[in-house]
Amino acid sequence: xxxxxxxxxxxxxxxxxxxxxxxxxxxxxxxxxxxxxxxxxxxxxxxxxxxxxxxxxxxxxxxxxxxxxxxxxxxxxxxxxxxxxxxxxxxxxxxxxxxxxxxxxxxxxxxxxxxxxxxxxxxxxxx
Amino acid sequence: xxxxxxxxxxxxxxxxxxxxxxxxxxxxxxxxxxxxxxxxxxxxxxxxxxxxxxxxxxxxxxxxxxxxxxxxxxxxxxxxxxxxxxxxxxxxxxxxxxxxxxxxxxxxxxxxxxxxxxxxxxxxxxxxxxxxxxxxxxxxxxxxxxxxxxxxxxxxxxxxxxxxxxxxxxxxxxxxxxxxxxxxxxxxxxxxxxxxx
Numbered sequence: 001x002x003x004x005x006x007x008x009x010x011x012x013x014x015x016x017x018x019x020x021x022x023x024x025x026x027x028x029x030x031x032x033x034x035x036x037x038x039x040x041x042x043x044x045x046x047x048x049x050x051x052x053x054x055x056x057x058x059x060x061x062x063x064x065x066x067x068x069x070x071x072x073x074x075x076x077x078x079x080x081x082x083x084x085x086x087x088x089x090x091x092x093x094x095x096x097x098x099x100x101x102x103x104x105x106x107x108x109x110x111x112x113x114x115x116x117x118x119x120x121x122x123x124x125x126x127x
Numbered sequence: 128x129x130x131x132x133x134x135x136x137x138x139x140x141x142x143x144x145x146x147x148x149x150x151x152x153x154x155x156x157x158x159x160x161x162x163x164x165x166x167x168x169x170x171x172x173x174x175x176x177x178x179x180x181x182x183x184x185x186x187x188x189x190x191x192x193x194x195x196x197x198x199x200x201x202x203x204x205x206x207x208x209x210x211x212x213x214x215x216x217x218x219x220x221x222x223x224x225x226x227x228x229x230x231x232x233x234x235x236x237x238x239x240x241x242x243x244x245x246x247x248x249x250x251x252x253x254x255x256x257x258x259x260x261x262x263x264x265x266x267x268x269x270x271x272x273x274x275x276x277x278x279x280x281x282x283x284x285x286x287x288x289x290x291x292x293x294x295x296x297x298x299x300x301x302x303x304x305x306x307x308x309x310x311x312x313x314x315x316x317x318x319x320x321x322x323x324x
Contacts (some may be wrong), residue, residue: 014196016212019167037138037227070136074207077164084166095231105227112139112229116204117310120139123200124303127158127295 011087019086023056029092034073036084037105040091041070046099054097058082059090066100135203141305142224143194144211144250145234146242148274149291150262151210152194158298158305159208165281166191166220170181191217198302211246216239221249230309232301234292237270240278247279256309258286 020027034040045067046060055063058080065071065079077087094100136292143151155161167190194210209224211217225231232251235243243259250257261275272287281287286304 008257011216019267035227037140039136039138045266054283056200072138072207073199074209075138077166078162084164093132096172103136112313114310114314116137117306117313119304120200120202120306121310122204124198124205124299127198127299 018084020083022056022084023089026089029088030096033095033102033104034088034091035105036074037072039064039072039103039105040076040100041103042066042094042100056090058086059094062087062090063094063099064082066094072101072105137204139204139206139229139246140209140224140227141206141302142180142209142228142231142255143209143234144231144246146239148235149234149236149239150264151234154170154232154260154262154290154292154298154301155194155196155210157293157295158302159192159198159206160178161196164193164195166193166210191220193220215282223248225255228255230305231255232305233257233259235259235261235279236264237261239252240275243279247281251282256312258288258305258308260288260290260292260302262292263289306309 042063045056046063061080062082064077064098065076071079073087073091074084076091080087082090091100091102097104143155145151174288186250191212193212193314194208196208198206198208200206206229210249211221211224231246233243233246233250247257247259249255259275259279259281261270263269269289272289276285276287286303290301292298
């Protein structure tokens with residue numbers, strides 16, 4: 001018999017860390033800046049992950065994504081595999097540390113000018 | 128300003144709505160690189176009869192998965208598609224999704240047109256430009272676009288497009304019609320607000 005310790009759970013059980021352990025129990029971000037489509041960006045990525053780094057592995061992963069290219073909050077959540085609520089809390093930490101920039105989405109009333117929509121249509125045709 | 132590249136990046140949001148099983152996931156997958164997006168929401172009164180909390184009384188949030196896709200137009204411009212959750216108990220998510228959306232696609236199945244009513248009403252009331260895309264399932268009788276518009280009691284001018292959600296070209300055409308329609312709606316709104324001088 002090679003299978004020594006039978007587990008009562010398997011991979012289907014999902015992550016064995018409670019989600020909001022990653023946010024130290026906080027369920028709401030400290031900033032209201034993180035609309036689904038707010039674009040976040042970092043000038044530089046995190047340093048090497050290791051001792052002395054104040055970032056959690058999840059914050060580290062998010063900062064790496066933000067340094068790669070600008071992307072909206074929804075895409076950060078999708079790319080990091082973390083739920084939106086968790087991502088918003090972690091982004092607000094990174095914002096407080098001055099590690100990321102956030103651009104609020106253009107308000108719908110000013111949106112969107114005709115030449116941008118023309119670019120979208122041309123871009124879709126070219127897909 | 129060059130230092131913050133996010134200044135020049137524009138992300139536009141398009142919603143894909145419609146009844147359960149109408150082909151929203153298929154459409155998003157046909158035209159974009161589809162990925163899951165999850166959000167956790169507080170359970171509401173509306174969800175209670177459905178989400179049995181027996182034995183887990185402390186569970187107050189539930190995870191909702193949405194279809195999510197990106198279409199890169201160019202370096203500084205991308206479209207993001209959000210498949211809205213089909214179940215009625217997730218309606219509260221729609222307000223955040225609809226805010227600032229460029230427009231919406233309401234995907235419809237002519238065999239179950241009534242499933243589209245809620246989405247049509249919602250976008251009409253919120254003033255979100257939308258097109259109705261009739262997913263032409265094999266075996267479903269084909270209908271003329273005008274008949275569908277009549278059956279859904281659409282405002283005049285709301286486009287109805289026949290499509291096949293499995294076909295990339297067909298889905299592209301739906302999105303193009305939507306963006307054209309959104310462009311003319313915004314233009315009409317600007318004209319209406321402009322001083323008459």
